[in-house]
Each structure stands twice: as structure tokens, then as C-alpha cells.
Amino acid sequence: xxxxxxxxxxxxxxxxxxxxxxxxHSPWIPERAWSQRPFATVTALKQALQxxxxxxxxxxxxxxxxxxxxxxxxxxxAGELTAESTSEQAKSGxxxxxxxxxxxxxxxxxxxxxxxxxxxxxxxxxxxGQGLTRETVIASFARRLKNQRSDEIAECLRQIHRIAExxxxxxxxxxxxxxxxxxxxxxxxxxxxxxADGLTCAYMTEAHRHTSVRLADMMRxxxxxxxxxxxxxxxxxxxxxxxxxxxxxxxxxxxxxRNGGKYDGRLGILLPIAIVQQLHxxxxxxxxxxxVIGFAEEEGVRFRxxxxxxxxxxxQFNMSLLDAVxxxxxxxxxxxxxxxxxxxxxxxxxxxxxxxxxFVEVHIEQGPVLLERGxxxxxxxxxxxxxxxxxxxxxxxxxxxTTPMTMRKDAAAAAAEIVLLVEKRCSQADSLVGTVGQxxxxxxxxxxxxxxxKLSLDIRAADDAVRxxxxxxxxxxxxxxxxxxxxxxxxxxxxxxxxxxxxPWLMDQFGAAVERTGLQRFDxxxxxxxxxxxxxxxxxxxxxxxxxxxxxxxxxxxxxxxxDDADLAAVTLLDLLRNFTPKTA
Ligand code: HGY
Ligand code: MN
Ligand code: MN
Numbered sequence: 001x002x003x004x005x006x007x008x009x010x011x012x013x014x015x016x017x018x019x020x021x022x023x024x025h026s027p028w029i030p031e032r033a034w035s036q037r038p039f040a041t042v043t044a045l046k047q048a049l050q051x052x053x054x055x056x057x058x059x060x061x062x063x064x065x066x067x068x069x070x071x072x073x074x075x076x077x078a079g080e081l082t083a084e085s086t087s088e089q090a091k092s093g094x095x096x097x098x099x100x101x102x103x104x105x106x107x108x109x110x111x112x113x114x115x116x117x118x119x120x121x122x123x124x125x126x127x128x129g130q131g132l133t134r135e136t137v138i139a140s141f142a143r144r145l146k147n148q149r150s151d152e153i154a155e156c157l158r159q160i161h162r163i164a165e166x167x168x169x170x171x172x173x174x175x176x177x178x179x180x181x182x183x184x185x186x187x188x189x190x191x192x193x194x195x196a197d198g199l200t201c202a203y204m205t206e207a208h209r210h211t212s213v214r215l216a217d218m219m220r221x222x223x224x225x226x227x228x229x230x231x232x233x234x235x236x237x238x239x240x241x242x243x244x245x246x247x248x249x250x251x252x253x254x255x256x257x258r259n260g261g262k263y264d265g266r267l268g269i270l271l272p273i274a275i276v277q278q279l280h281x282x283x284x285x286x287x288x289x290x291x292v293i294g295f296a297e298e299e300g301v302r303f304r305x306x307x308x309x310x311x312x313x314x315x316q317f318n319m320s321l322l323d324a325v326x327x328x329x330x331x332x333x334x335x336x337x338x339x340x341x342x343x344x345x346x347x348x349x350x351x352x353x354x355x356x357x358x359f360v361e362v363h364i365e366q367g368p369v370l371l372e373r374g375x376x377x378x379x380x381x382x383x384x385x386x387x388x389x390x391x392x393x394x395x396x397x398x399x400x401x402t403t404p405m406t407m408r409k410d411a412a413a414a415a416a417e418i419v420l421l422v423e424k425r426c427s428q429a430d431s432l433v434g435t436v437g438q439x440x441x442x443x444x445x446x447x448x449x450x451x452x453x454k455l456s457l458d459i460r461a462a463d464d465a466v467r468x469x470x471x472x473x474x475x476x477x478x479x480x481x482x483x484x485x486x487x488x489x490x491x492x493x494x495x496x497x498x499x500x501x502x503x504p505w506l507m508d509q510f511g512a513a514v515e516r517t518g519l520q521r522f523d524x525x526x527x528x529x530x531x532x533x534x535x536x537x538x539x540x541x542x543x544x545x546x547x548x549x550x551x552x553x554x555x556x557x558x559x560x561x562x563x564d565d566a567d568l569a570a571v572t573l574l575d576l577l578r579n580f581t582p583k584t585a
Contacts, residue, residue, distance in 0.1 A: 001173050004045065008038040021084050021171070022049065022164040025067040028060070029053060042174060043376075043568060044518030050161050050374050058153075065118045065156045070109045071137065072097055073119070084167055091131035092124040101134055108141045116149050123162035127549070127562045128183045129169070155551070158371070165564055178274040179567030185270045186262045189214060189254070198259035198557050202302040204232060204335040211254050215269060215294045222273050223280025224292065230345045231312040231336070232296030234269075238276045242287045248357045248580065249539070250573070251293030252531055253309060257301055261364075261559020267546065268362045269294040271566065275574050286577055288357055295531050302326045302335075304390070304494050310534035315350030319343075351538060357582050358506050358542070359535040362569050364561055365545040366528045368552030375522050376565040377572060379510045380543035383526040383533040384431060385464045385499035387471050389457040390438075391418070391478070394488040397451025411453035412441050414487045421477045422457065425470055431462040431525060432470055457491075462525050464499050500533035503540030505583045510544050513575040517568055528554075540583055544569055 002018050010018065012034040019030035032052040039045040053061060069075040069085055072094040081089065089095060097105065112120045120141055126132040132140075144152060168174070192207040192214070194200040201207050212234050219226045219236030226236050234254070237247075252268025272292045279286070295309030303324040311317045322333040322343050336343045365371075370378050395409035419436045426434030438456040459474065461467035475491065482489045511521040524545065532541040546569045549560040 002171055004039060004042060004172060007045065018171070019049075019168075021082070022167050023053075023064060023067075023160065024069075024082060024085065024163075026064050029064070039518070041518030042168065042172060046161075046165055046168060047374070047519065049164065053157060053161070054374065061153065061157060062118060064160060065121060065153070068119055068121050068160065070113075070119045071122065071124065071141070072102060072105045073109050084163075088124050088163070088166075092126075092137055093131070093134050094124065094137065097134060101138065104138055105141070108138070108145065112141070112145055115145065116152050118153075118156065120144065121156040121159040121163075123159045123166065125163075125166050127560055128180060129166050129563060151551075154372070158374070158549075161374070162562065165562075169564070176563055176567040177278060178271065178570035179563030179565075181274045181277075182267065182270045182566040182570065183563045185218060185273070186266055189266055189270075190262045195259070199256055199262060200258045200260065200301070201254065201256045202258075202299075203255055203297040203308065204302070204332075204339050208232070208255060208296070209339055212294065212296070215254060215273075218270070218273050219276075219292060222277035224273075224276055229312070229349045230341050230343065231309055231317065231349060232339065232341065233309045233312065233349070234294035234296075236273065236276070236292040238279065238286070238290040238292070240287055240289050241285050245288050246357045246582075247289040247291050247351075247355055248286075248577070249291045249293060249313075249351075249359045249535070250361060251291075251295060252361050252363055253295040253298030255295075255297045255299050255301065257299050257555045259557060260299075260555055261557060263364045263559055263561055264366065264554055265295075265298060265363070267364055267561070267566065267569075271362050271570050272573065275570055275577070278574075286580075288580070288582075290577065298529075298531055300388075300495065303332050305332075306495055306497070306529065307531060307534040310531040312346055312349040313351055314534055314538040315347070316534065316537060317346050317349070319346065353538055356539045357580075358503065358540045359532060359538070360506065360510070360573065360576065361530055361532045361535075361541070361543045362573055363526075363528075363530055363543060363545060364548050364554060364559065365524075365526075365552065366548060366554035366559075368548070369524050370522070370545060370547040371549065371552050373522065375519065376547050376568050377514050377517075377519060378522045378524045378545040379507050379514060380502055380526045380532075380545055381507070381523045382462055382502060383500045383528075383530055383536075383543070384433075384460040384462050385467050386458060386460040386495055386497050386529055387467060387493065388459075388495035390492045390494055391455050391457060392490045392492075393453040393455070393482065395451050395453075395485070396449070398449050400447040400449055403449055408449050409451070409486050410449050411487055412444075412450035414481055414485045414489075415439060415453040415455050417481045417485075418455065418474075418478055421481070422459075422474055425473050425477070426459065429461065429466050429470070431527070432460070432466050433527060434459045434470065434474070460527060460529075462499055467499075497529060497533055500536040500541065502532070502542045503583070506540050506542035509576050509580065510542050510572070513572045513579065514544075516575055517572055519568075544572060 224236030253265035395411035
């Protein structure tokens with residue numbers, strides 16, 4: 001078995017020889033990385049190898065890509081693959097393709113090579129290293145065939161680094177203490193959904209309640225005392241023996257968007273549970289109580305309100321929301337009562353400021369920044385503020401065939417102008433983004449001019465003044481469009497959340513822990529909202545982001561991450577806990 005210390009002490013030829021199996025037929029990569037020894041950690045070695053590729057010429061990068069075999073291609077059929085590729089393709093059952101699958105893959109290989117001039121590369125051992133299914137491989141192949149060439153070169157290189165990471169783990173006998181468990185628990189929780197297809201877990205539905213019970217079981221089994229509070233937060237406490245100990249809180253949300261991903265929110269709950277499991281097994285206590293909260297609702301899918309769970313914890317829960325109704329006319333109050341909760345006790349969920357040391361949240365980035373930089377982790381500087389509205393446009397429904405174009409009050413045409421207005425206005429400042437995520441003509445017919453149209457607005461920015469100015473301009477723009485088109489309009493503000501800066505004293509502790517893993521510290525803004533922005537009203541907050549695969553996609557079933565990145569995030573959070581320094585006055 002090769003060790004990191006061997007690699008740190010052997011000469012360049014031996015170094016390249018030991019690592020020759022990592023990057024297919026490309027010894028130049030370890031040869032160039034050798035000069036950066038000693039590597040403090042395996043992570044540092046991985047980053048150095050990846051850095052060699054990033055700084056290589058495009059020709060060298062294309063040469064590396066072209067050194068890889070096609071999936072289930074001619075070389076595989078002829079038995080000419082390297083030992084590593086043979087075992088990897090077998091792990092995904094690519095050596096057992098049906099004739100139809102072989103035909104499909106043969107066509108995909110031909111089309112992909114024809115379009116890009118290099119083979120399709122995919123780490124077929126996948127996010128957990130246990131192997132992707134043939135169906136997933138073929139679906140990824142077909143999806144990426146539609147990409148631009150430059151994007152595919154970048155993605156092929158990322159896949160090659162993932163292949164090398166898995167091979168390096170095998171070479172060094174690396175076993176991940178937390179990652180596989182976190183990934184498996186994510187699959188476990190995803191079995192409960194409001195919909196037959198895809199993961200939807202809206203507030204207080206049956207799937208939501210099953211999920212809360214499963215989370216409570218996981219927390220209890222890991223050694224925590226567990227309660228489910230009046231809004232459905234699942235709260236696990238890993239108690240300290242220290243007299244007068246205060247509490248450091250972590251967690252995230254377990255509700256999801258419609259047809260969402262398995263890691264959004266849930267990673268931030270499952271990861272600390274895996275850490276507590278290990279601390280408990282070791283009998284290791286912390287000098288503070290460690291509280292893991294599965295917040296019951298953050299996405300606002302069922303009742304359009306957001307941060308219900310974290311707002312209850314900070315004492316900011318708006319009790320009038322109990323009268324909010326869902327699409328079926330069910331009030332939040334009834335949904336809570338049906339789930340066995342007593343809404344009247346919600347105010348007692350609030351924590352006392354003086355009892356809390358801080359709040360840390362681990363979350364997937366939900367964007368492409370870490371992915372494109374080849375970084376597994378990032379430290380969040382601030383969480384963008386957001387304004388959300390529901391807009392109703394009322395024109396005049398009339399005959400599509402007989403109404404002259406100059407005599408229409410077309411609500412959908414007005415909405416179309418508004419969508420483009422939002423896109424244009426929100427392209428005018430850094431970190432400012434605007435989205436019309438919902439757009440509908442209620443009861444529309446093909447041959448009727450839309451008399452009504454409903455749309456949503458989601459405007460965000462790191463700077464509140466920038467966001468508010470954009471909202472004002474957009475509202476003025478809507479007024480002008482509707483006046484010109486003789487459309488009545490009404491805007492209902494459903495979310496107004498100020499930007500939340502993270503606490504430098506806590507950010508720096510995450511940054512130091514990240515650096516101790518052998519990574520460089522990288523700070524970034526969060527364009528997504530998180531429970532940490534609600535918790536910021538109670539205590540100092542900090543967030544650790546993990547890299548998102550598949551181009552950084554999220555709020556989508558394609559949301560993905562690797563067991564290695566989950567493991568590194570857990571190692572980092574555990575390191576922060578062990579070295580935690582409370583804020584000095
Ligand atoms: O919409 C958001 O930013 C978060 O995912 N709820
Ligand atoms: Mn989300
Ligand atoms: Mn989230």
C-alpha cells in the first residue's frame with residue numbers, strides 16, 4: 001500500500017510511477033506535481049494534480065481527454081482498456097449492456113466524437129464510488145451531447161479529476177469516515193415525496209411528517225436527545241458535560257422545492273448527525289451543547305411563506321401566517337393540528353440569545369462557482385437579500401379571431417413584456433438577479449385572448465439598496481406597461497428578507513478549518529437564501545458551501561455532489577467544533 005509519506009519522500013520517477021494509474025496514459029501530470037511536495041494532506045495532493053492540468057495548455061488538456069477510452073466502446077469490446085478503466089466500466093455494468101444499450105452507446109459515442117472531436121468522459125463510479133446505473137450513464141451522455149464544446153472540455157476534465165480522486169483513494173487506502181453515510185442517508189430521506197416522480201417535500205404533508213420521524217430516529221441513534229417542536233423542527237442535542245455550557249447550533253431545512261434535489265437543506269442536517277455519531281461512538285464530548293436542527297420549512301412551497309422553522313427558533317414567527325391557506329384551502333393552522341402540533345405554543349420555540357454561541361450551516365452551493373474553480377468547499381461571506389412578489393394582471397378575455405390586434409387587453413402579452421423588463425433591469429448590477437419563476441394564464445384557451453395572467457417575481461442582491469432600487473424600477477416599469485396596455489395589476493409582496501452578512505469571527509474559524517484540510521480558503525457570496533439569514537437575527541452565523549456537480553444545478557433532480565466532498569465538509573465542521581472559540585465581547 002502506498003502512503004502519503006512515501007509520496008512525499010520518493011524521487012520524481014518513483015512518484016510518477018506510483019501515481020501513473022491516476023490519469024490515463026498521462027505521467028506528465030504527477031511528474032509536474034512532484035515539485036510541490038511535501039503534501040500535507042491527500043486533499044492537497046489532489047489539488048496539486050488538478051492544478052497541473054488547469055495550468056496545462058489546451059492541447060495538453062485535449063491530449064489527456066483523448067487518452068481516455070470510449071464508454072463501452074471498441075477498446076472495451078476488444079479488451080484493450082487499462083485495468084482501472086476495465087474495473088470502472090464493469091462497476092457500472094457497461095460490460096453487460098443489452099444489444100439496444102450497446103447500439104445507443106455506439107451512436108452516442110459516434111455523435112459525441114463527431115461534434116467535439118474527443119471522447120465522452122464520465123466518472124462511471126459516480127458520486128459515491130459505487131457505480132452509476134447504465135440508465136444514468138446513457139442519460140448523462142445524451143444530456144451532455146447538447147452542451148457547447150468549451151463546456152464539455154471543462155466537464156470532461158472535471159470527470160477525469162473525479163476518476164483520479166477515486167483511484168487515488170484506492171491507491172492510498174483512503175476510507176471516508178462520513179461521506180458515504182451522508183450520501184446513503186440522503187437517499188434514505190428522498191424516499192418520502194409528495195409526488196410519485198421526483199422529490200417534493202412540502203410543509204406538513206405526509207411525506208414531510210415521515211421525513212421528520214426518520215430524522216428524529218437518525219438523531220436519536222447517533223446519541224442525541226431529540227424533540228420535534230411546535231412548527232415541526234426536528235431538534236437533536238448532543239449535550240456537553242461542561243457546567244453552564246452554552247449551545248452552538250447547526251442545521252438546515254428538510255423541506256424541498258417541487259421536484260427538487262436530495263442535498264438542498266438535508267446535507268446541513270445529515271452531515272452534523274454523522275459527526276455526532278462519531279463523537280458519541282468515541283465518547284468525545286464538546287465544551288458546549290451541540291444542537292442540530294432540521295428546520296421544518298424554508299422553501300415556501302405550500303404556504304408561500306419562508307423560513308418558518310428558523311423564524312420560530314429566533315422568535316420571529318408571524319402567528320398571522322397560521323391563517324395562510326394552501327392550494328387546497330387548508331390553513332397552516334389545520335395542517336399543524338392534523339400533524340399533532342399545538343400552534344399556540346410556537347412562541348415558546350424561541351431560543352434566548354444569551355444561551356446561543358452561534359449558528360453554522362453547511363449547504364450545497366447551488367451554483368457553479370466552486371465547481372468551475374475546482375474547489376470542494378467555500379466560506380460564505382453574506383447571503384443575498386430577496387424580495388418576492390405574486391403579481392396578478394387583469395385584461396380582457398375576448399375572441400382570438402375577431403379582436404383586432406390594436407383593440408386587445410392581452411394580460412399574457414403584458415406579462416411577456418414584464419419578464420423581459422425584469423431580465424434587462426436585473427442584468428444591470430453585480431450580484432443582482434431577477435427571476436419570473438411562475439407564469440400562468442388561469443383557465444386559458446387556445447382561441448381566447450388571455451384576460452388574466454399570474455406571475456411571480458424573485459429579486460435578489462448582496463446589497464439591499466441595489467435590490468430595493470431594482471424592485472422600485474420594476475414596479476414603475478410594470479405600471480407603465482399596464483397603463484399602455486390598459487391592464488389592471490396587483491402585486492402582493494410575499495417575502496422581504498434583508499441581506500445577511502456572515503460573522504467574520506465565525507467565518508474565520510471555518511476558513512482556518514478549511515485550510516487545515518489542505519485546501520485554499522475561498523470566500524463567496526450566497527445568491528440562494530438560507531436559514532442562516534433568519535438565524536442572523538439571533539446570533540452570529542457562518543456557512544460552509546460544498547461543490548455542486550452537473551454544472552452547479554440545483555432545485556432540480558440533477559442536483560449532485562460527491563461522497564468525498566461531503567466527507568471533507570464534515571471533517572471541516574468537526575475540526576471547527578474541536579477548535580471552536582466563542583466570540584469575545
Ligand atoms: O430560494 C432560495 O434561495 C432557497 O433555496 N430557498
Ligand atoms: Mn432551496
Ligand atoms: Mn436550501
